[in-house]
Amino acid sequence: MVERVKDTTSALKDRAIDEAKGYSDPQDTQLWKSIFRVSHDRSDPRNRSLAILSNVFLHLHPAKINRDAVRYPFTWGMGGITFYLFIVLTFTGVLLMFYYHPTKADAFRDILYLEHDVPFGKLLRNMHRWAAHLMVITTWLHMFRVVLTGSYKRPREFNWCVGVVLLVLTLLLSFTGYLLPDDQLGFWAVTVGTNMARATPMLGHDGPFGPQLGMTAYNDVRFGLLGGSIVDANALLRSYIWHCIGIPLVASIFMAVHFWRIRKDGGISGPAPVVLESEMKAVAKKK
Amino acid sequence: MKRFINKWTIWGALVVITIIWAINVSDWHQLWKISSAPDNVPIVAMLFLVPFFTWLGIKQAVANDRLIDELEKDPKAAKTHHRKVEPWRPGWAREIHVWPYLVRVEFLATVIVTVVLFVWSITLNAPLEEPANPNLTMNPSKAPWYFLGLQEMLVYFDPWIAGVVMPSIIMVGLMAFPYVDSNPLGNGYYTLKQRRFALWMFGAGFLMWIVLIVIGTFIRGPGWIWFWPGQTWDHNAVVFDKNVDLHDMIATSAIGKALHLGFLAYNPGKFIFGMLVVGGFFLVGGLFFHWLMTVDLKRIRLRRPFKENLFPKNEFEQKILARTSLLQYLTFQFFAVSVLLALPVKLILRLALTIKYVWVTPWFNI
Numbered sequence: 001m002v003e004r005v006k007d008t009t010s011a012l013k014d015r016a017i018d019e020a021k022g023y024s025d026p027q028d029t030q031l032w033k034s035i036f037r038v039s040h041d042r043s044d045p046r047n048r049s050l051a052i053l054s055n056v057f058l059h060l061h062p063a064k065i066n067r068d069a070v071r072y073p074f075t076w077g078m079g080g081i082t083f084y085l086f087i088v089l090t091f092t093g094v095l096l097m098f099y100y101h102p103t104k105a106d107a108f109r110d111i112l113y114l115e116h117d118v119p120f121g122k123l124l125r126n127m128h129r130w131a132a133h134l135m136v137i138t139t140w141l142h143m144f145r146v147v148l149t150g151s152y153k154r155p156r157e158f159n160w161c162v163g164v165v166l167l168v169l170t171l172l173l174s175f176t177g178y179l180l181p182d183d184q185l186g187f188w189a190v191t192v193g194t195n196m197a198r199a200t201p202m203l204g205h206d207g208p209f210g211p212q213l214g215m216t217a218y219n220d221v222r223f224g225l226l227g228g229s230i231v232d233a234n235a236l237l238r239s240y241i242w243h244c245i246g247i248p249l250v251a252s253i254f255m256a257v258h259f260w261r262i263r264k265d266g267g268i269s270g271p272a273p274v275v276l277e278s279e280m281k282a283v284a285k286k287k
Numbered sequence: 288m289k290r291f292i293n294k295w296t297i298w299g300a301l302v303v304i305t306i307i308w309a310i311n312v313s314d315w316h317q318l319w320k321i322s323s324a325p326d327n328v329p330i331v332a333m334l335f336l337v338p339f340f341t342w343l344g345i346k347q348a349v350a351n352d353r354l355i356d357e358l359e360k361d362p363k364a365a366k367t368h369h370r371k372v373e374p375w376r377p378g379w380a381r382e383i384h385v386w387p388y389l390v391r392v393e394f395l396a397t398v399i400v401t402v403v404l405f406v407w408s409i410t411l412n413a414p415l416e417e418p419a420n421p422n423l424t425m426n427p428s429k430a431p432w433y434f435l436g437l438q439e440m441l442v443y444f445d446p447w448i449a450g451v452v453m454p455s456i457i458m459v460g461l462m463a464f465p466y467v468d469s470n471p472l473g474n475g476y477y478t479l480k481q482r483r484f485a486l487w488m489f490g491a492g493f494l495m496w497i498v499l500i501v502i503g504t505f506i507r508g509p510g511w512i513w514f515w516p517g518q519t520w521d522h523n524a525v526v527f528d529k530n531v532d533l534h535d536m537i538a539t540s541a542i543g544k545a546l547h548l549g550f551l552a553y554n555p556g557k558f559i560f561g562m563l564v565v566g567g568f569f570l571v572g573g574l575f576f577h578w579l580m581t582v583d584l585k586r587i588r589l590r591r592p593f594k595e596n597l598f599p600k601n602e603f604e605q606k607i608l609a610r611t612s613l614l615q616y617l618t619f620q621f622f623a624v625s626v627l628l629a630l631p632v633k634l635i636l637r638l639a640l641t642i643k644y645v646w647v648t649p650w651f652n653i
Binding site for chain 2: 048058061065069074134157175196281
């Protein structure tokens with residue numbers, strides 16, 4: 001009896017050791033294969049391609065790119081960094097939303113609560129604000145690089161336009177967030193900003209031809225933006241909804257188009273071989 | 288003249304200007320207060336980032352331009368050269384795998400940005416003022432820094448132009464740019480030579496935007512009054528604005544009186560006058576950009592015959608112009624004159640000549 005138990009346990013032990021040896025390479029496990037579908041064998045070019053193509057997060061990339069395109073001085077990495085900052089902002093923004101009520105009674109107090117009581121609340125708010133500022137800067141620098149390398153030229157004209165829309169959305173995202181702490185800084189910045197809207201030609205009650213078309217402080221475009229004739233509770237709520245839902249949603253759609261078009265337009269523009277002046281045709285080809 | 292413009296004289300001039308300015312700074316504390324305000328830190332950062340990346344771009348452009356020059360002179364080499372300044376050897380693959388060569392760069396970038404953000408967020412707190420109070424106006428009450436360009440424009444134009452029309456024109460103009468730029472060269476590589484005019488236009492616009500933001504941040508104090516950097520922001524300062532409209536200025540001037548131009552002060556005289564001024568501005572502005580588009584700057588001389596010496600044609604730009612359709616040309620002219628030229632011109636009229644409006648009508652003023 002004792003012998004049998006001993007035999008069985010030693011057989012079981014051998015089997016366990018055998019199996020464990022099989023797990024020494026995690027890439028050979030069923031679990032790994034089910035998640036990643038390919039083993040990341042560095043020496044196999046096919047696997048390197050599959051690592052990109054079969055990954056939902058990386059499939060926006062082509063499997064191969066221009067060998068000089070990974071050099072930092074060409075792209076400055078600003079487009080990618082801008083997208084990463086958008087992700088950081090979404091992440092910190094969602095966390096902030098747990099602690100924030102967009103009402104006149106609560107908004108300012110919630111910020112104080114975040115700063116003084118919520119664990120890492122101050123860090124969270126700081127990071128959200130500085131990432132937003134940084135995103136404006138990186139968007140501009142990204143545009144600047146695209147201009148300097150002439151990357152907006154055929155066939156990428158339309159993607160440049162999408163980019164301009166994204167720039168405006170970035171600025172609007174920042175601006176709508178400015179009011180949310182409901183402090184003097186945001187309140188007066190938004191007052192100044194929306195006061196310009198009352199001067200919109202034809203649609204604002206202070207703008208050219210506005211009064212003639214029946215615009216008053218209670219029905220013009222500024223009223224629509226603020227949900228009232230002054231910056232108050234409704235303006236706070238509208239800001240909040242545009243900031244957290246409306247604009248991010250629209251921006252995400254434009255971003256999807258922006259990234260998709262990069263691929264469809266042939267990847268990033270360079271560094272391309274230089275073309276000589278003497279090779280330029282005298283007249284532009286038709287279509 | 289040309290002998291005296293080199294990198295030493297330019298750096299020297301910058302240093303001298305900085306020293307003169309530093310001697311004249313009367314209030315370092317005020318300067319520190321403005322530049323260290325948490326929300327202004329991004330602009331201070333931009334003062335370094337923009338020149339750095341401009342340098343980085345120009346450096347590569349100069350290298351490419353040198354290569355272009357060499358290949359232009361040597362057609363044989365142009366056929367065999369790989370046409371990049373980056374190193375190349377036969378047998379090297381022209382394409383590399385995204386995994387791991389690009390993905391690792393991206394990963395590194397996210398790590399660096401995350402670290403920067405953490406350090407920035409730990410060391411500097413986001414500003415929080417008193418609770419919003421409609422009865423207590425902030426002075427100066429400023430928009431966020433990236434909108435200060437627009438706010439500064441309010442000094443020079445009425446709100447409907449500065450806040451609504453100009454931003455819209457700038458946006459549409461930016462979108463139109465790829466469609467009006469008929470130059471096929473410089474697609475996907477840095478170059479200055481092959482895209483001289485387009486880069487000047489973009490550069491001018493970008494610089495103007497940055498300058499307006501810097502003015503709005505560092506110079507505009509309480510009451511939106513002009514304080515030089517280093518001057519104390521005096522909350523009781525009063526500026527006696529003696530801005531006048533152009534038609535009044537002319538009608539009441541000695542010359543205007545001598546020529547009996549008094550009718551310009553009243554409608555319809557002032558309406559027609561303003562319309563002519565604005566129309567004339569667009570005409571002259573268009574001619575100016577046309578000259579800029581085709582001129583060979585290096586061959587400009589101030590001597591007779593003026594036709595050849597003031598308007599020397601650049602052969603390359605002539606070729607580009609020949610490829611440009613009438614629609615492209617007119618679209619470009621519209622955006623160039625109404626933003627790139629109108630803004631600095633109005634800025635100078637307002638700040639140097641204290642002119643408020645050039646065209647006054649019962650419905651709108653420009």
